[in-house]
Amino acid sequence: MSARSARSAPGRRVGDRAATDLVGYLLRLGDDALIAAQRLAEWSSRAPEMEEDIALTNIALDQLGAARALLTYAGELEGAGRDEDDLAYLRTDREFANCLLVELPNGDFAVTMAKLLFLAAYQHPLYGWLAGSADDRLAGIAAKARKESAYHLEHAALWTVRLGDGTDESHRRMRAAVDEVWPYTHELFATDDLLERLDKAGVAVNPAAVRDGWLDTVEKVLDEATLTRPVDGWTPGGGRRGLHTEHLSYLLAEMQVVHRAHPGATW
Amino acid sequence: MSEQWPLWEVFVRPRRGLAHGHVGSLHAPDPRMALQHARDVYTRRQEGVSIWVVPAAEITASSPDEKDAYFDPAADKVYRHPTFYEVPEGVDHL
Structure with a gap:
């Protein structure tokens, strides 16, 4: 066994605390990406222009690619024989660990862009950090996803700048979108025991440490868009523990229906 | 949207050392967005390492009506082709 693989070897033992932690973390990352992909894909054939249609679908596919790699790894590490499809299609809403931000409905185009801005401004530095994770396989997945999230950002x-600093109507809509989505961004940086253990092990970063950079990025964009940063107040959360908004159930119903109706079908 | 986004012509350099070639056009509201769209539409399959976008309205093109005046006069001027030289042996690419 080489020195490189030996580093992450302790995490590979099934039943091991570190492995269980990592599985939980991979599900959080993977579910964020999967649900974001599903939401963005709803724009396919419905975007305002053909070029934007391709762009949104492209971003959805990037997220889906990251989700597949993360969920496959989670399934292997878990050791219960579940593959990416089992994890995506056969879990219920209470078993999903994504943040609430990604499951919120698309709303109008401004809401979709506000959601994407906040998500990408979080994923980009997060993947950047994870590219240096003590877990080699996670580091590899993150290094690829990081480049993609730079484009999403x-x-x-x-778009946020164009709409915010655009017409009266586009400004009104962009401001309403930022106000509506803002409360859900707090959950991205909430910490818990699992994150602290992984942070100590050098496998993951405590997301609270990413918030300053996130704020910096987001505030610059809002400023250029002639928008003001909303006041921090209500901080909805619970997604990491499987407590979701009703929107996730409807999303999962649509995403999972074919797989559940025809288990194991191939084409 | 009341009016359509302006049209951009897209040029992609397939790899280092080659020139940018015209690959098509697209609509976009501004230059940065045109670049992003060009990346999505024309380099999805690793077709390039560099992209130029040019507002289509900025391109001055020769007219089909001028075709005869522009291009026919070159037809009988064979001496413009460098084919009247003895190429030394061993020179493969001249």
Whole structure:
């Protein structure tokens, strides 16, 4: 066994605390990406312009690619014989660990861009940190996803500025979108025991440490978009513990229906 | 949206050392977005390492009506082709 793989070897033992922690963390990351992908894919064939349709679908596919790699790894590490499809299609809403932000409905185009801006401004530095994770496989997945999220961030930032600093109507809508989505961003940086253990082990970063950078990025964009940062108040959460909004159930029903109706079907 | 986004012509350089070639056009509201869209539409399958976008309205093109005046006069000027030289042996690419 090489020195590199030996580093992450302790995490590979099934039943081991570290492995259980990592599975939980991979599900959080993977579910964020999977649910974001499903929501973005709802724009397919419905975006305001054909070029934007391709862009949103492209971003959805990036998220889906990251979700597949993360969930596959979670399934292997868990050791219960579940693959990416089992995890995506056969869990109920209470078993999903995504943040509430990604499951919120798309709303109008401004809401979709506000959600994407906040998510990408979080995923980009997070994946950047994880690219240096003590767990080699997670580091590899993150290194690839980091490049993709840089593009997502730029795309959402361009649109936020264009709409915020656009017409009266686009400004009104963009401001309403930012106000509506803002409370859900707090959950991204909430910490708990699992995150602290993984942080100590050098496997993951405590997301609270990413918030300053996130605020920096987001405030610059909002400023350029002539929008003001909403006041912090209500902080909905619970997604990491499987407590979701009703929107996730409807999303899962649509995402899982074919797989549940035809288990094991292939084409 | 009351009016359509402006049209952009897209040029992609397939790899280092080659020139940018015209690959098509697209609609976008501004230059940065045009670049992003060009990346999505024309380089999805690793077709390029560099992209140019140019507002289609900025391109001055020769007219089909001028085709005869522009291009026919070159037809009988064979001496413009460098084919009247003895190529030394061993020179493969001249």
